[in-house]
Amino acid sequence: VNVTRRRVEIQRADELLAEHLDAPIERNGMPVERWVPVKLDDLPNAAQRLLENGARFVSIFIAGKPTRSLVAAFAFRGEIVALRAPLNGNAYPALSSLTRAAELPERELRDLGDVLPLREPALEPVLRPDANDFRRRVEGEEAFVIPYGPIRSGIFESIQYVIDTGGEDVLAIETRPFFKHRSLEQRFRGMSIGQGAALAARISGPASVAHAIAFAEAVEHAAGVDPPALVHAWRVVHAELERIAAHLDVATRLAEDAALSVGVARFGILKEEVMRLRASISGSRFARDAVVPGRVGVPSSLAAPDILAALRSFERDFAHDSKLLVETASFTDRLIGSGTLDRDTIDAYGGVGPVARACSVAVDARFERPYGAYRHLGLRIASADSGDAMARLVVRFEEVETSLHLLRQALRPRRRNHSGHGDLPSEVSGAAFGWAEAPMGEVVYWLELERGRIGRSHIVSPSLRNWPLFAASFRGDVLTDFSFIEHSFGLSPAGSDR
Amino acid sequence: MLGWVTRGLRRGIVTTRYPSSPEQAPFGFRGRVGFREGASSGGKDARAREDVCPTSAISAGNGLISLDRGRCVLCGACVDAYPELFQFEPEYETAARTRAALVVGDRHAAPEKAVQRSLAEQARGLKRSIHIRHVDAGSDGAEEWEIAALTNPYYDMQRLGLFFTLTPRHADVLLVTGAVTTSMAEPLRRAYEAMPFPKAVVAAGTDACSGGFAARMGDADHLQGVARVLPVDVYVPGSPPSPIALLHGLLLAAGIVTHEVVE
Numbered sequence: 099v100n101v102t103r104r105r106v107e108i109q110r111a112d113e114l115l116a117e118h119l120d121a122p123i124e125r126n127g128m129p130v131e132r133w134v135p136v137k138l139d140d141l142p143n144a145a146q147r148l149l150e151n152g153a154r155f156v157s158i159f160i161a162g163k164p165t166r167s168l169v170a171a172f173a174f175r176g177e178i179v180a181l182r183a184p185l186n187g188n189a190y191p192a193l194s195s196l197t198r199a200a201e202l203p204e205r206e207l208r209d210l211g212d213v214l215p216l217r218e219p220a221l222e223p224v225l226r227p228d229a230n231d232f233r234r235r236v237e238g239e240e241a242f243v244i245p246y247g248p249i250r251s252g253i254f255e256s257i258q259y260v261i262d263t264g265g266e267d268v269l270a271i272e273t274r275p276f277f278k279h280r281s282l283e284q285r286f287r288g289m290s291i292g293q294g295a296a297l298a299a300r301i302s303g304p305a306s307v308a309h310a311i312a313f314a315e316a317v318e319h320a321a322g323v324d325p326p327a328l329v330h331a332w333r334v335v336h337a338e339l340e341r342i343a344a345h346l347d348v349a350t351r352l353a354e355d356a357a358l359s360v361g362v363a364r365f366g367i368l369k370e371e372v373m374r375l376r377a378s379i380s381g382s383r384f385a386r387d388a389v390v391p392g393r394v395g396v397p398s399s400l401a402a403p404d405i406l407a408a409l410r411s412f413e414r415d416f417a418h419d420s421k422l423l424v425e426t427a428s429f430t431d432r433l434i435g436s437g438t439l440d441r442d443t444i445d446a447y448g449g450v451g452p453v454a455r456a457c458s459v460a461v462d463a464r465f466e467r468p469y470g471a472y473r474h475l476g477l478r479i480a481s482a483d484s485g486d487a488m489a490r491l492v493v494r495f496e497e498v499e500t501s502l503h504l505l506r507q508a509l510r511p512r513r514r515n516h517s518g519h520g521d522l523p524s525e526v527s528g529a530a531f532g533w534a535e536a537p538m539g540e541v542v543y544w545l546e547l548e549r550g551r552i553g554r555s556h557i558v559s560p561s562l563r564n565w566p567l568f569a570a571s572f573r574g575d576v577l578t579d580f581s582f583i584e585h586s587f588g589l590s591p592a593g594s595d596r
Numbered sequence: 597m598l599g600w601v602t603r604g605l606r607r608g609i610v611t612t613r614y615p616s617s618p619e620q621a622p623f624g625f626r627g628r629v630g631f632r633e634g635a636s637s638g639g640k641d642a643r644a645r646e647d648v649c650p651t652s653a654i655s656a657g658n659g660l661i662s663l664d665r666g667r668c669v670l671c672g673a674c675v676d677a678y679p680e681l682f683q684f685e686p687e688y689e690t691a692a693r694t695r696a697a698l699v700v701g702d703r704h705a706a707p708e709k710a711v712q713r714s715l716a717e718q719a720r721g722l723k724r725s726i727h728i729r730h731v732d733a734g735s736d737g738a739e740e741w742e743i744a745a746l747t748n749p750y751y752d753m754q755r756l757g758l759f760f761t762l763t764p765r766h767a768d769v770l771l772v773t774g775a776v777t778t779s780m781a782e783p784l785r786r787a788y789e790a791m792p793f794p795k796a797v798v799a800a801g802t803d804a805c806s807g808g809f810a811a812r813m814g815d816a817d818h819l820q821g822v823a824r825v826l827p828v829d830v831y832v833p834g835s836p837p838s839p840i841a842l843l844h845g846l847l848l849a850a851g852i853v854t855h856e857v858v859e
Contacts, residue, residue, distance in 0.1 A: 229783050249731050249783050251762040253744045256732040256780060277779045278734040280810040280819060293650040296671035297809050300835060303738025347741065360600035366748030367610060373745070374622070381626040381684065383838065384738050387671055396672075399624040422599045592737035595777075 130177040131319075131531055138183040138190050141170060145193050148172050148179060154461070155199035155448045156542055159556035160185070160212055163529055163546050168213060171531070171542070171558075176466055178531050178542075185213060192217035199448030202275075202562055202594075227274050229258060235270040236262040244577075248277040255591040266576045271569040275562065278595040286545075286555040291317055291526065294552050295390040298543070301557065302593035303384055304347065307333075307340040308536030309557075310389035312543040315469055316532025317391035320547050323522050325392050327512060330471035332394050334508040335405070336376075336385040337534065338501035343372045344537030344588065345452075345494040349423065351585040352491060356429045364419045368412065375400075375408050392522030402509040413502055420495045433488035437571035437583030440485055449567045450560050451539025452497065453587055455481045456489035463533050463540040475507050487586035494588070525550040536560055538588055562594035611752045612840070615847060619840050621686035626670050627838065629663060630685045630700070648677045651808055665690065666698040666805035666821075669835040691832040691845035695823065698805070698831055725757040726850045729767035729791070733784045733822065734774030734810065738836040739801045743771065745839045746846075758846055764790040769849045771842075772826070775803040775810040775819040788826050796829040796849040797822065800842060805831045 136144045149155070153174035161169045161182065168190060170181045183190070192215035193200040202224065204215040209225035227248075234243050247258035258274040282301055286294055298313035299306045311333055318325065346369035353361035373383045380388035380396045388395045398405075424430060444454045454461045458481050464472040465479055480496035482489035529546040539560025546553035568587050575583060612619050621627055645661060646654050653667035654674060661681070674682040692698050730743055746753040747760070761767050764787045776784060788797065799822040802808040810819045822828050832845035 227779050229779070248780065249787055253730050253740055253760065254732070255735065255737050255740055256774075256783075277783075278732065278774060278777050279779070280734055280775065280777060281812070282810065285809060285812070289650065292673060293671075296650060296669065296673065300669060300736050300738075300809055303736045303741055303836065306738065347744075350744075358600075360604045363749050364600075364603055364607075366745070367607065367750065370745060370748050370750045373741075377625055378622045381624040382670070383742070384836070386626075386835065399622075418603065422603065426600070590737045592735060595734075 132174075132177050132179045134179065134181050136181050136183050138168065138185065138187070141168070141181060141183045142191050142193060142196060144181050145170055145172075146196055148174060148181075149197055153179065154445075154450075155193070155197050157203050157556065157558040158193060158200060158207060159203075159544065160207075160554065161529070161544070161546065162554045169544075171544075173461075173466065173540075178467070178533075180531075188212075189214040189216050191215075192221065194221065197448065198446055198566060199563065202566065206276075224274075225276050225279055227258065227277055229277070232258075232260040232272070232274070234262055235260075235272055240264050241269055246580075247274075257591040261577070261580075263577060266578075268572045268575055268577060268580070271572060273565045273569050275565055275591055275594045278591060280595065282596045283555050283557060286552045289552045291391055291522075291547070291550060291552070294545075294555075295395075296387060299384075299386045299389070301596050302536075302559070302561075302590050304344045304590045305340070305536035305538065305541060305560075305593055306384045306386055307336045307389055308534040308541045309543075310387075310395075311337060311470070311534035312532045312541045313545070314389055314391040314532065315534065316530050316543045316545040317526060317547065318522065319530035319532060320528035320545060321392075321522055321526040322528075323392065325522075327471065329392075329394055331508045331512075332398065333389050334471045334475070334504055335398075336380065336388050338505050338508070339372060339376050339379075340385065341501050341537045342498050343369055343376070345498050346372065348494055348585060348588040349420070349491065352433070352487075352582060353423065353429065355581045355585060356432050358423075358426065358429055361419075361423055361426070361429065365423075368416060368419065371408075371412060375405070375412075379405065402511070406506065406509055409502060409505060416498060420498070424492065424495070430488060432579070432582050433491060433586065434484075434486060436487040436575055436579045437568075437586060438484070438486040438573060439567060439571050443567065443570050447566050447570065448563055449539075450563050451536070452480075452490055452493045453539070453564050453567055455479065456493045457485040458483040461540070463535040467533065469533060471508060475504055477504065487582050490586040490588075536593075538590060538593070539564060541593075557596050559593035559596060561589040561591065564589055565594060610749050611755065612750060614751075614840055614843060615756075619688055621688050621838075621840075623686065624684075625686040626672065626684045627687040627841075628665055628685050628690050628833070629668055629670065629672075629674065629682055630687075631661075631663070632679075632681060632683050645674070645678060645681070648674050651802075651806075651811070660701055662699055662701045664699045664806070665833045666695055666831055667802065667808070668833060669802050669808050671835075688838055688840035689844045690834055690837060690841045691830055691848055693830060693848060695805070695828070695831055698833055725759055726768050726846075727759050727761040727766050728769045728771050728846065729761055729764045729787065730771045730773070731780075731784055731787050732773050733780040733804070733825075734777040734819070735801060735803060736774075736836075739773035739804075742836050742839050742842060743773070743800065746842060751839050751843060753843065753846075756843075756847070758843075758850065764788070765792070767791050768795060769846065770795065770797045770826070771800055771846070772797060772822045773800045773804050775807040776822055776825050777810075778818050781818070781825050784822075784825055797826050798830045798832060798845050798849045799823065799828045800832045800845065801837055802833050802835045805833050808835065 153172040156171040205224040248256040350365040542558035544556040
């Protein structure tokens with residue numbers, strides 16, 4: 099019996115909602131993967147019923163075991179609900195006609211070529227973008243197109259935005275990710291678990307730890323083991339330092355956009371100090387290979403009291419600088435009212451992370467489906483309600499404080515050291531989801547394991563889920579707001595272009 | 597505004613003196629993998645040592661084991677499996693002028709010491725400023741963080757006459773990250789062609805040096821590193837390379853474009 103995760107198999111689709119909608123949500127219980135078999139033709143109906151009842155679309159992908167099937171995953175009332183439809187043909191009715199959240203995943207699925215999502219109008223290709231091939235979205239004499247990217251002005255990752263503009267106002271934006279698609283999901287195939295963990299940590303730099311945790315959680319759940327509390331505690335340390343570094347990166351870039359040079363220098367220093375602390379703890383400025391399935395990857399070179407001392411001095415400086423930043427009017431003027439989103443838009447696109455939390459949508463994998471040490475730690479979800487670039491920054495600053503609080507809890511000496519449940523067998527077989535809250539939102543991994551080797555895998559990146567929201571956030575915003583809005587989203591193309 | 601001024605002044609100077617004086621990596625820093633002193637690589641299970649590396653950085657020929665740092669992603673699989681042979685070295689200066697210089701055997705130490713000594717002199721002797729254009733051709737995003745860090749007060753690249761430019765037209769050095777994906781090959785080539793002569797190309801990160809994890813066996817054209825698309829002058833391995841490693845690589849490249857290489 100799997101003690102870390104209840105896995106529920108339901109016989110018929112109607113049973114799911116009949117039985118499940120009335121059941122109370124288990125907040126403190128074990129998070130559940132709920133599997134529902136459906137026929138391929140019934141997939142849209144089942145998905146529709148879930149969406150109507152408030153489920154959030156997570157992703158759609160192909161699973162190989164026990165039979166080759168299409169899996170549509172949803173986050174629903176503190177659980178992952180997976181609709182599984184055996185694939186007998188090579189086409190199915192697309193879910194993107196029900197929810198916009200499914201559009202990019204289904205366009206990707208179409209290009210991978212295993213199965214065709216059918217829709218009117220047909221889904222456009224997305225995986226191999228051509229920098230010179232774009233077209234106008236908006237009709238009219240006065241509108242013209244600015245292709246921005248894939249190589250852009252500054253030290254940025256490659257992505258292309260095709261902007262329809264009348265000169266100053268932004269009429270429409272087409273976000274074109276996948277310029278750096280590296281087919282890394284396919285690279286997992288045949289790898290050992292150790293090699294897979296190393297690859298997972300190298301998919302998206304700003305979210306290295308979150309990817310590694312999601313991978314490790316998936317392996318551990320497939321094996322039915324729960325590592326000792328110490329392992330989980332160090333994962334919290336690495337993950338929260340990563341979150342602080344990423345949020346400081348956003349603050350630095352925003353200060354740079356406002357030409358606030360001392361602000362850039364101050365937040366640059368704070369971020370560098372966090373990166374150096376991470377290097378002193380794990381030997382890597384990105385805590386790479388510090389998180390691996392079943393154990394501590396790299397033992398810390400710093401003792402907990404030393405880390406706590408470093409955090410105390412960081413906290414003082416951060417409190418000063420963040421207060422100064424949000425009180426600098428020339429800076430906040432550029433953020434307030436820029437790139438405003440609302441709850442309904444977040445729900446329509448299945449948005450995650452600080453972008454959703456800035457619209458008072460309380461999505462956070464650490465809280466929704468607690469994993470690892472977050473099952474026991476006290477956590478407050480940071481949120482704001484104005485939904486603009488300023489709200490996203492305020493949420494990030496609040497989250498830095500929450501992270502410091504979590505770090506102090508994780509580094510506290512433990513009275514009772516929970517010794518975990520079971521050792522990771524060398525030849526794990528099985529399949530499971532794993533997840534973690536990255537700085538930009540929730541990362542979900544799906545892994546199939548066969549005697550210690552990885553079979554099929556699927557990575558759900560928060561950046562891919564939030565890209566469409568970036569375009570949707572332009573409501574009367576002009577070209578000069580572009581970089582402020584982009585940086586306030588804090589997304590990573592490497593995450594989506596895995 | 598006054599608040600910012602006092603915040604800036606109170607902190608004082610944090611900037612490194614590199615390359616005038618060396619920068620020490622913290623204890624346990626995983627800068628690069630090397631051979632343990634006095635380790636001997638018996639040929640018996642050489643094949644097994646090859647297989648332990650997920651990116652084929654270790655190869656065994658004629659009973660000798662060699663390690664290609666241009667392929668190494670610093671995952672530590674070899675150090676875990678064969679601690680008597682491999683070890684992590686807390687080294688920052690990992691850049692090299694040739695691809696071959698990144699391949700080390702267990703019998704000889706890494707070369708290029710002479711070039712490194714001259715770096716400080718070279719940095720002082722820069723007759724003009726060097727402008728750098730960065731292009732991401734498929735990185736994991738970590739390299740961009742480290743490159744952006746070069747302008748923070750800790751590294752302050754500008755003090756050495758190194759500047760980032762927003763256009764290839766003003767660039768002397770092209771700093772490329774990532775394994776070069778299908779969609780990025782053409783934009784990368786065009787950025788290079790738009791640069792005036794003399795120009796140098798720096799491949800930053802293991803992905804840019806060889807493709808790293810993204811490299812696929814049997815695919816000769818894509819995701820095999822920058823050298824398949826452009827002539828590379830300096831290789832900076834690392835996953836990602838540290839800011840000092842990048843600075844090291846950029847100074848080597850600056851030497852090339854100013855024709856002041858001391859060897």
